[in-house]
Amino acid sequence: MDISVIISTCNRCGQLNRLFEALAAVKVKTGLEWEVLMIDNASSDDTTDVLYREAEKKRFPLKPLYEAQPGKSNGVNKGIAEARGSLLIFTDDDVEPDSGWLSGYWKAACQYPEFYGFAGRLLPRWDGPIPKWFRLHKDIGVLASLEHRRDLGKKAVPLLKGAVPGGANAALRMSAVKRMGEFRTDLGPGTENPCAEDTEYMCRLLVTGGHFLYVPEALAFHRNDSKRFTRQYALLWAEHAARCEVLSKRPKMKRSILGIPRYLMRQAVERYALWQLCAVGEKRFRKQIRFRQTWGEIKGYRRLKKERK
Structure with missing residues (x-):
């Protein structure tokens, strides 16, 4: 297996179709083996049924999983344990990958064997007008992160020393993941500490001597609900x-x-x-x-x- 995509989701069954449509439109070269591991993380809605119905359509290689322990990190850890790919791609259920997303990551992984981590290009896709107050203040670092934007241009470049990608659009070689271990389950959505589970994990690559390469061809769009931005x-x-x-x-x-x-x-x-x-x-x-x-x-x-x- 070449690529395993890992997505943990919880109580968003009504919003998954946009992700499904994007994944169904992903283009890969003949012979590339990939799988999408979507983990229902203790949802109380119809997420599991929605995942299995989509898997039956066979529009893309979807493998539904279930994790009863609440917390996004538990879901991601379940995906890591089940993954068979040599390259693991991490994303979220409110992200819509571009058609060349997987090919971009795989090309970079083959072309740059010295890198163990990869950060794709990530652009915001607003569901409604951008709030005026946010436009005025998005230069503040902590607010800029709310927009979920990573755009370093159209050329592959190493991330600056100490810089790590979030979990919305990033990839790691399986060999690196085996050294890094599991995500911390006391951090992340679904816990009382709802942030930093992904950046904490990606930092471990730097600690083990690895580095991240920015991959512009691995483009994805993060959906931002303008009504939530207050x-x-x-x-x-x-x-x-x-x-x-x-x-x-x-x-x-x-x-x-x-x-x-x-x-x-x-x-x-x-x-x-x-x-x-x-x-x-x-x-x-x-x-x-x-x-x-x-x-x-x-x-x-x-x-x-x-x-x-």
Whole structure:
């Protein structure tokens, strides 16, 4: 087997058809063997039935699986255990791959044997108008990640040192996955720490001496629901992302107060004051976002302290 695509899904049976249509349109060269492992991660809707009905159509090599333990990472780990491909491609149920997606990854894997990880091009596909507030503030790093965009141009280049792709459009050689192990099940959607399970996992490739290659031909589109993009959602995301980053990296602390780095305590006071003193408007929102990031980091360190007791 050449390629295994791994997708964990939960309670989105009504939205899977767009993904199915995209996968059915994927073009591969004759002789390339591939499979799509879609894991129903403890859904309470008709996801399993929808997966089996699609598999019966045989439009693409779909293999439905089920994982009873909630949490996206549990679903992905189930897929890794069942995968037979020498190249594993990771994506999500709200992503629509381009027709040349698989061929792009396979060509890069064959052409660049020195790379063990690959990051495809990822563009947002908005379901509705882009909210005005988001257009004004997407230069803020934590908000930019909400858009799910990776576009480094149309030439294959190594990712910058330390840069890792998320799980919406990335690939790893099976040989690397065997060294990296399983996804952490305390991180990711379906847990109380809903972020960073994919970036934490991809970081392990760098730790083992591997590197990522950006592959523009492996193009996919991430669906963004404009109705979900509210200021309140962005604030919550900023806090969650910062907290989960601390939990994923588990940094050591030298100077702390009650387990919280001193610099974060000072930063929290300063950012809270700047937020409260700022007039109503876009500038105030930016101050609030930065405070919520700091607050999320503090919550992450507090959680680490409890775990270390």
